Amino acid sequence: MSADDLQGQIKEGIAEARKGNTLLARMYLEEAIKHTRNPEVLAWYGYCLARDKKSFGQAIGLCKEALAEAPHNSDIYLAVGNIYLLAGKKRSAISAFNKGLKMGRNDAIVKQLHDIGLRKTPVLSFLDRDSFLNVYLGLFLTKLKLR
Known part of the structure; x- marks a missing residue:
């Protein structure tokens, strides 16, 4: 060849x-x-x-x-x-x-x-990822473009 x-x-x-x-x-x-x-x-x-x-x-x-x-x-x-x-x-x-x-x-x-699709770390690492606070704080900070 x-x-x-x-x-x-x-x-x-x-x-x-x-x-x-x-x-x-x-x-x-x-x-x-x-x-x-x-x-x-x-x-x-x-x-x-x-x-x-x-x-x-x-x-x-x-x-x-x-x-x-x-x-x-x-x-x-x-x-x-x-x-x-x-x-x-x-x-x-x-x-x-x-x-x-x-x-x-x-x-x-x-x-x-x-x-x-990579996930970001939870906002409050000492709480579960699915915690109410983590979910809504993450959404809020994302809207403000702080995260």
Whole structure:
């Protein structure tokens, strides 16, 4: 396989994975992994495995390998966060997304965090979140744009 063909497969595979066509993406990325251990290929292939085969352990292992090679790539953190979301580990996903944002602005990560929806801390932390005072003080302070 020529270098141009390989780069084409990598681009196509990552694009399909981002769109959610993980079966097609997995075909492209499996072929690419035979020839290169590119960190982005590893991360997005891991995402495809997690989504299609529910192989969360193997997927996270591939992403850790990718992060060891390219720790400053926010796209890899996006893939890691998506894998954690698929595994039902919301807190770990948010942590991965936040680490990715520290590496650089990534609109896909911002969109994921917005879709997850983060809650603010209660106004009065010693009371329950659903307490009458916390709810209405939070609403009041938000209206005044103090929170």
